[in-house]
Amino acid sequence: MGSYRYWFDDDVWEWSPEVAAMHGYQHGDVIPTTGLLRSHKHPEDRATFDALVDTMRSTRTHFSSRHRIVDTAGRVHSVAVLGRTFTYDGQVAGSEGYYLDLGVIVGDSVRTRVSSHVESFQRQRSSIEQAKGMLMLVYNIDEDQAFDLLRWRSQQENRKLRELCHDLVASAPVRVHLPESVRRDFDVVVLSPFDE
Incomplete structure (x- = not known):
């Protein structure tokens, strides 16, 4: 692959x-x-x-x-x-x-192996998308700027982008504590009706 x-x-x-x-x-x-x-x-x-x-x-x-x-x-x-x-x-x-x-891909499990690769691709994309979303929310930047920031960090750390994003998503909730007031503000956003 x-x-x-x-x-x-x-x-x-x-x-x-x-x-x-x-x-x-x-x-x-x-x-x-x-x-x-x-x-x-x-x-x-x-x-x-x-x-x-x-x-x-x-x-x-x-x-x-x-x-x-x-x-x-x-x-x-x-x-x-x-x-x-x-x-x-x-x-x-x-x-x-x-x-x-x-x-x-050898044997009679071609479909299983291909499905496994597709799922792996989706999991890798998932952590990248989550990391982008976190940066967009915290820094009030757009998707492209978030991706550029992640790519820059990946190069600075000399690490694969998906690994960096996985670690960022895993460590942020442990290392960053949002004040209760921010959570309450976000509650209002989540619970508000969205215009179509």
């Missing part, structure tokens, strides 16, 4: 060392481009890939697919790509997610 990120406007791809390896490269050997990715698609899957990229860029939707990759040694990998859009400066800027190499 490896991660990717694609920026719509600049047509720029980023991929993890695991996704580079699925294509037969060491991380950093090549710069992933749409053309390079297309060249690694199984010939029978290229038209579908082309249509998917066109649709993704024109409608600014996520990249999710199940297709085959031909690596630099000629080996074929069946992969599933799970994606979601991400925002930058308040605009949908691209698609990010995970590649699952289905060829490494």
Whole structure:
């Protein structure tokens, strides 16, 4: 399993060392481009890939697919790509997610393993979303600013973003005590009717 990120406007791809390896490269050997990715698609899957990229860029939707990759040694990998859009400066800027190499999933429990990977992805996203929400509330900032702050802290600590967010979410309730007046103010927000 490896991660990717694609920026719509600049047509720029980023991929993890695991996704580079699925294509037969060491991380950093090549710069992933749409053309390079297309060249690694199984010939029978290229038209579908082309249509998917066109649709993704024109409608600014996520990249999710199940297709085959031909690596630099000629080996074929069946992969599933799970994606979601991400925002930058308040605009949908691209698609990010995970590649699952289905060829490494052995035995009769393929569905169970894929489900496990999907659940893992959702759990990882959950702690990131929770950490963003905490920062948004405490610092009165928007979602993009919260994510930029988390990413900066991740780089400063030289830790994976999901690990940093997990620890932040776990430690905040223990280390931060809100005054009763803040809780009462929040009660009013929670219990107030919301306009549609």
